Amino acid sequence: MKVLITGVAGFIGFHVARALLERGDEVVGIDNLNDYYEVSLKQARLKELQPYGLFRFIRMDIADRDEVAALFAREKPQRVVHLAAQAGVRYSIENPHAYGDSNLTGFLTILEGCRQQQVEHLVFASSSSVYGANETMPFSTADNVDHPVSLYAATKKANELMAHSYSHLYGLPTTGLRFFTVYGPWGRPDMSPFLFVRAILSGQPLKVFNYGQHRRDFTYIDDIVEGVVRCLDRIPSGNANWSGMVPDPASSRAPWKLYNIGNSQPVELLRYIELLEQALGQSTQKELLPLQPGDVEHTYADVTELIRDTGYAPKVSIEEGVTRFVDWYRAFYTDSAKGS
Template sequence: MTILVTGAAGFIGFHLSARLLKEGKRVVGLDNFNDYYDVQLKRDRWSQLVASPSFKGAEQDLADYEGLLALIREEGVTTIVHLAAQAGVRYSITNPFAYLETNLQGFGHVLEASRQAGIKHLVYASSSSVYGANVSMPFSVSDNVDHPVSLYAATKKSNELMAHAYSHLYNLPTTGLRFFTVYGPWGRPDMAYFSFTQKIMAGQPIQVFNEGKMQRDFTYIDDIVEGIYRLLDRAPQPNAEWDRVDPDPGTSYAPYKVYNIGNNKPVELMAFINTIEDKLGRKAVMEFKPMQPGDVTATYADIDGLMADVDFRPETTIEEGIGRFAEWYKSYYGAQADLQTAVKAAGQ
């Protein structure tokens, strides 16, 4: 098995690639090293991967369809894990074209290349953001998700629809993974827990939106990777019991399936911040702000499908996960990271 991981220098892509290499898999990693956040952080992740003889690195963009198809064919790729995307809910409000180009056109190129190359299983990143205006908890893959509240969420829902079309038309097995607020070492500086840590360490105030009255199903990176790894060998099969009169959005008569990967234990934002303070040994200066456009008050994953199909439930506690992140942060940036370092790392 040769596995192509797109976005291999990204947060999840790096950790997944490292796990695959550890398990003896051959990995082809693709990344364009855009400057959405600190490129040096991506380079430092990448350097660990290219040190392995089982890793083939390709610095190219998904916009280059011919280059993507050639890479897949030349390297004998059999499975693709598509993690490259323009991330971030708030950034999508001010930079919409980045999402249209990467998340729609880029994913279209991945789908078509998968069809042309005869890929056996395409696994791709969706997001808990697709649940949008839904308020029924926990969020289930069987829920209707037709009311996104950000362009980012709309592009991720579009990815699921595009994947289904290819599963239907070309019998391409596709698995969509709705990730819930991923955190951990080597994480993304644009994520709240990372920026909170930077600013607390630098003695700067943190902005706490919706007066801190938010809940998130924070999911540790190792749990995300474990879920992906277990699903790689489980290409979806057509569901013979799928009902066209009462359709289940999470499965299909085609080889298509969607899963939630979340901790299944939502945590209050203030409790999360208190945990960061505890693990850093410093108190935060907080500025309370109203709700931001495109944001939601709570996320909570129903993971029954993941448990039923691969017998996996994320178990890492917030205390464990934040503790490991804090240790990595102090090691990577230095325990006395100053404001200049923190701001640079945040890409501000």
């Protein structure tokens, strides 16, 4: 297939691109390479993809309506994996307009491109953050998600609704994936694994919010990629049994579907830090702080439907995943230091 991946220089985008290339798909990747975090890491990811003959990279901002429309008309992708977004819950409190531009306007340009070129299937990134103030565990796609606690979460909920409108109006098959705390090699430096490892290695006290009592459904990147690819290959056709009298929030008569994608085994944050310390062979002091604005206390994915529909099966334990991440981190930043 010819697949367009937005956010290809990002953490998940890079890994999904590599998986598709390794199975023989053609990948056109776009990214604006913004400086939300170190651009050198994004460029290093792209360098890893360059040897694949079926990969091409185009620097582009998805909020640029004319450029995106021209891209779709020129490339005519069969399927699209939309992962570009302004990420981060806390950053959305400081820079709300960045989320409107990328996550709302940008998503609309992608939907329009898919509609105009009659793309076979659009798979897009949502987030576990849409569960917001929900407290029933595990989080199910059958739950109401009308109470986001951050603007970032609100934009992801909006993406789900926007996709449904296009599926309903134009028959565009769309699948939304609510990612749960993805971690692993080539990850994002603004996320906790990076922040913790850097603090531990430098001997700085760790800032641990919610007094370390967070529970997160940490999901290793390889398991996430498996789920994304399985969903890309499964085009939704609509739920013939869907009822407007008792509406299922995760499906529709239209070719639209939502899934949770996680490990379904929450881990307390202090335990995660303990595993990082063990892998690094050193520990550091912890500064226990209250819950931050916009954060949710716990995440826990019910992935029953994803398993049923696609055969998804997360395989990497938290212990193995943390070790792999630390090994990659040491190797990558040692090599980077040698090259600087």
